[in-house]
Amino acid sequence: MRAWQLTDTTGIDAYELVDVPEPEPGPGEVRVALKTVGLNHLDLWVAEGKPAPKALPHIGGSDGAGVVDAIGEGVAGFEIGDEVIVDPTMSCGHCARCRNDEPVYCDEFEILGEGIPGTLTEKIVIPTINAIRKPKKIDWDVAGTFGLASATAMRMLERARLESGETVLVVGIGGGVSSAAFHLAKGMGATVYVTSRSPEKIEKAIAAGAAGGFDSAGEFGKEMAELGGADIVIENVGPATLKQSMRAAKKGGRIAICGATSGPKVELTLPVVWFRQLELIGSSMGSHAQFQRALYRISQGQARSPVDRMFDFGDLPEALRYLESADQMGKVGLRLS
Numbered sequence: 001m002r003a004w005q006l007t008d009t010t011g012i013d014a015y016e017l018v019d020v021p022e023p024e025p026g027p028g029e030v031r032v033a034l035k036t037v038g039l040n041h042l043d044l045w046v047a048e049g050k051p052a053p054k055a056l057p058h059i060g061g062s063d064g065a066g067v068v069d070a071i072g073e074g075v076a077g078f079e080i081g082d083e084v085i086v087d088p089t090m091s092c093g094h095c096a097r098c099r100n101d102e103p104v105y106c107d108e109f110e111i112l113g114e115g116i117p118g119t120l121t122e123k124i125v126i127p128t129i130n131a132i133r134k135p136k137k138i139d140w141d142v143a144g145t146f147g148l149a150s151a152t153a154m155r156m157l158e159r160a161r162l163e164s165g166e167t168v169l170v171v172g173i174g175g176g177v178s179s180a181a182f183h184l185a186k187g188m189g190a191t192v193y194v195t196s197r198s199p200e201k202i203e204k205a206i207a208a209g210a211a212g213g214f215d216s217a218g219e220f221g222k223e224m225a226e227l228g229g230a231d232i233v234i235e236n237v238g239p240a241t242l243k244q245s246m247r248a249a250k251k252g253g254r255i256a257i258c259g260a261t262s263g264p265k266v267e268l269t270l271p272v273v274w275f276r277q278l279e280l281i282g283s284s285m286g287s288h289a290q291f292q293r294a295l296y297r298i299s300q301g302q303a304r305s306p307v308d309r310m311f312d313f314g315d316l317p318e319a320l321r322y323l324e325s326a327d328q329m330g331k332v333g334l335r336l337s
């Protein structure tokens with residue numbers, strides 16, 4: 001079978017399309033013949049060794065959906081031909097945190113495709129807990145691409161305790177998690193504002209139901225504050241925007257942070273944190289239940305996971321370059337024939 005393999009971590013061109021043996025499912029596992037695969041910025045970072053895969057060669061990719069084509073020993077409840085979505089949250093499955101549905105706190109927590117081989121392949125073997133039934137209402141393009149971003153966004157909104165009627169500001173609307181947070185928050189009854197450096201993306205967000213938008217490079221904190229401020233700010237940009245994000249939050253506001261695309265270090269003016277009683281909330285990936293709740297909302301039409309563009313499986317480098325260009329608005333993925 002074909003798979004996209006990294007033999008070093010020198011960037012996009014390090015991905016090579018190679019023939020590898022089909023993996024066989026062990027006890028408690030199923031093999032999925034993938035129909036669609038979703039791409040994330042993580043695939044770009046892993047290709048650059050940030051973080052480095054545990055072993056090379058490495059197959060990247062976190063999202064995917066397909067059909068069960070082999071079943072391991074002792075697996076009940078699955079049949080050949082079942083349509084499933086891959087949940088990329090991997091963990092030991094038996095520690096107290098896993099049993100409490102907090103796999104993201106497990107000592108063995110991993111993102112599929114980051115440390116361990118992922119979905120950029122024709123067939124993948126996964127534990128049954130990671131094989132989620134595909135609702136009929138969801139098409140293959142959405143099924144294979146929504147997962148990581150929507151589960152991450154769902155956890156951010158839940159950790160920030162979003163309530164219907166609250167105001168949410170999503171900083172940098174182009175990215176996968178931001179787009180997912182926008183659609184999920186709207187579906188959960190929030191009034192959502194966005195920021196972007198692209199007027200076109202702001203226009204598209206307003207057409208999709210945003211209450212308004214601001215320039216990411218401008219004084220969006222002041223502009224948001226003049227409109228009453230945000231109860232929750234969804235942040236994954238970091239030093240380039242955090243000061244404005246804190247200004248945008250109401251007193252007592254919650255700022256959920258799941259990444260820092262503009263760099264890891266910021267200078268924090270601490271009195272702002274206590275005088276305005278802000279909460280800075282770290283969040284990473286999602287639990288299996290949060291994956292399911294995001295999926296439920298999308299399948300019920302309460303939220304969307306727009307697909308910007310699908311490429312052929314053989315065109316991974318082109319698809320990753322498109323993702324890297326940040327021109328997209330929604331998910332980018334690959335289709336396997």
Ligand SMILES: [Zn+2]
Pocket residue numbers: 091092093094095096097098103106107108
């Ligand atoms: Zn565990």
